[in-house]
Amino acid sequence: MAPNEKTQRWLNNTDCCFWDGVSCDLKTGNVVDLDLFGSSLNGSLLSNRGLFKLQHLQSLNLSSNNLAGFLPDSIGNLKHLTVLQLYGCGFFGNIPSSIGNLSYLTHLDLQGNGFTGELPESMGKLNRLTKLLLSTSKLSGNFHHALLNLTELTWIDLHSNNLEGRVPDWLWMSELVYVDISKNALTGFDGPKDAIQTSPLEMLDISSNTFQDPFPLLPNSTRFFSAFDNQFSGEIPTTICGLVSLDTLLLSNNGFIGSIPRCFKSFNTMLSLLHLRNNNLSGKFPEESISVGLISLDVSGNQISGELPRSLMNCTRLEFLNVEDNMFNDTFPSWLSLLPDLQFLVIRSNEFHGPIYSLSFPRLRIFDISKNIFTGVMPLDYFANWSAMSSVAYVTDNKQESVGFSFSNYHKSVVLAIKGSEMELLGSGFRMYKTIDVSGNRLEGDIPQSIGLLKGLIVLNMSNNAFTGHIPPSLSNLTNLQSLDLSENRLSGNIPPELGKLSFLALMNFSNNMLEGPIPRGTQIQSQNSSSFAENPGLCGAPLQETCGGGGEEVYEIVKEENDQVLSWIAVGIAYVPGVFCGLTIGHILTLYKPYWFMRIFHSFA
Template sequence: MRMRDVWVFPFLFLFSSAFPITLPLHSVSAAAVLTTSYRHYLSNIGECDALLQFSNSFNIKENAPGYYCVVLSSISSHPKTASWKNGTDCCSWDGVTCHIATNQVIGLDLACSWLRGPLHSNSTLFSLPSLQRLNLAGNDFYGSPISPSFGIFTGMTHLNLSYSQFSGPIPLDMISQLSSLITLDLSYINPLITIGDDHSLRRLVGNLTQLRELVLDGVGMSRISLVSLSNLSSTLTSLSLQQCSLTGTLPNNIFHLPRLRSLSLYANSDLIGSLPQTNWSTSSLVSLVLSDTKFHGPIPASVGNLTSMKILDLSYAKFTGPIPLTLGNLAHLTDLDLGSNTLGSTMEFEMFARLKSLQLLSLQYNNLSVLLQSNGNCSFPMLKVLMLSSCRLTGATFPYFLNSSAELEELDLSRNMISGGIPDWIGRVGRDTLALLDLSSNNFTREIPSSICQLSSLSDLDLFDNGFSGSIPRCIGNLSNLLKLDVSINSFAGEIPSSVCQESSIMVL
């Protein structure tokens, strides 16, 4: 509604009082709707002004969102507040949600909105007491402290301040008062931000009994006793504590939270723990990430009971023992990463034959001996990343099942004993997607097939230390994305093609 409309309504009221007019029924209905709309406009005009003042307190900078909005988030990055106009109904503004009956502002989503500047305690943001959802992720608030004024939002259910450049201690006592919170995301607010008060964390865990999603990635918690996490809400469905400098032993009861679907403890290099030797059949886990920790011991066979599991990442840890055959039952798995442990056994690769949804599979850098048949029933049509370096693929030939992996992006078969040649169908494997092909330190022989030149996205080709013979295909010089080419320690004849030497994009040869 334009501002001049505000002056029209009083005039119409005086005119109608002096000169009564009988309107047709449909006209009366239209007037009623118009009057109701006008009342709604008046009822939230103060909040609209507060939002405009809030918006005007920041600069709009395209580079304010940073890494989160550009790389990590699927959120569209654009200056939402730039379209806000004085005299219009703020309930129609980009990022603003109003209550359908009262017209009060109840939701504000300004994630990745290019806001740059300090957020002070007297900000008009805190003049919106009915706010229930607030997302300020991916902006730059210039190292402002997280204001205690956030405590005014007693009905808040969703709060996201991640990647927003706040500073100072996190006011957990204030956040603990927001007892209606369902989602809380304070991840990577600032590289130096910490939680140093064990008592406050206990209070937070104890008070937020409705919490379903808790994300504190990048928040320093080295001084926190992990016992503080023992009483997490039974309503919790997602817990992410990545790169939090956690130390000590993780309480096993966290794995038994009845509704927990996602748990990520990535990159807590001093965090100790083990997978419970329990049935797991009652667990709701869909995603479990324990990579780059000191989790140790065997992988229980009962993990195969997690039939809804999609992501299982236990890489760069201290797990030992065999890979349970029951992992082959997890038919919904998209990511299975067991690389860089000390897992040891002889295993049949065919155990993964049922995992048709796999997009990532890594078994590299363990003490495994993987038996790979020259033909069989495996096919992975969704596969994008396969890492089998140092898996003792003794006597194997180039994996036949890759013939079905048209979307492959990375393939590392290095440091094995694979023999024979590269098949001619290599050009169909990730034809427009394959960026990394590492076949180094194997027993490959024969000539490199010219079909390898069909891999138009290839940027890293490593054929080091094999028995390839014949000449290097001239067409390799036509791979415009190629940055690294290593063909040393082979049995090639002739000279390196001039097209390869002249390719300016190749950094290593």
């Protein structure tokens, strides 16, 4: 008999047995604990009449089942319940008023259902309740006075509902430590500005509402404060500087003006996440605003000018840095290569200038320096030490725990340019994407052959520069590549036929160069629009209208010569792996195979 059938039969006859998830009082035989989490139950609870006869039940967990329909009034018969968990069951309609009969309840979890309407007034009778979880439903109305008497609450989660109006000041008279009221339609706080300051609050999330001024005065115990996607304005209040326990501050997508407060450095190693994205902040980025404990810093989409603060060199835990779309005027921050954990570097759309030196970024997964004024030649070995992008494995971000709240990369955001369109990358996309974007600069010379070492690369954009020479055949090593843009350069020669074998390469653009010869055959290349090859007078073959004549042998010789170069650059990549014996052995083989290229490589490192 299938487990769900056994469970359904047991619920209907109420016999006590020792199945998994069922605990009984050995003296009386009464069921006291029923945990049927994820047991494939379906249908309505009304059909499980035996469940509501378990008068001595103290803990009930039916979460992650398919118990659609209304939550029956008979739930109020289980008067000895202390824990009720019905997370993600598919219930809809109003929460029954009989819920108020469960006067012993300390933990109520009704998250992830489709409950509608306001909270029942009878919920005010649950004066022993410490944890209330009602997120991700369709609850509406104002903050109901039903919660007024719940003075024992330490944890309340109402995020992702349709609540509106203002947050009452009596909410802070309880023992609340964790409050998540994000993703509603709340507009502000009732009561005096300092109403929250007397609470023991550690975590407050009011993001994605329509909160306006005044900005709340938070208690010193605050560790996590998220207020992004609201309508706060004016300067960021310096009262935040006094929050000595603050670990996470998320104020993106508001209307803050003025400069960044000169105080965060005083937190020493405490502040790890500082996100001020998409405000109207201006002036220079003060050195004093950099906490050495930073893991993630996002000040993109503002009007910050001057140089990138050199105090970032002290942030040895920094993983994510996004300063795109500002007015920074500085040289390439080569000193960032000293940060061992840096994974995301985005400085696009600023006024960074000068050469970009060859550096080692072993953990970097997103590198975006587009739309600046960088000049010069990229060294041929530029990408030789970028280990993370050389691997096809995904890397899981570290998570910072804050009062039971798991911060992942959900709050991070980067805009990627793919074939002329912009795509915002957030959430799990950060674990998947490995991208390089150097477009919109003034870089020249050959595209480094060492690009072929980055086998995990998903997006490569080198468009709108002044690159010359041939397209490196080593690009054919990038078997995970999905988007390639080399347009608006001065590249010559043919498109390497090997690129036709890249089965994931869905988007490509070679337009506005000086390429010639036949367009390689291959399903992905042939499916491109003709605009991807436009403005290359020497190109021919589908999808262009121009047909190709002779010259096949000449094309073959070009490809053969460039393949020899690929072999040489594979040797360069391997040479970076520790081990003298391995290096000497491969060097000896290459010497026999291609003496001229081996000597050239040897002298380049001498």
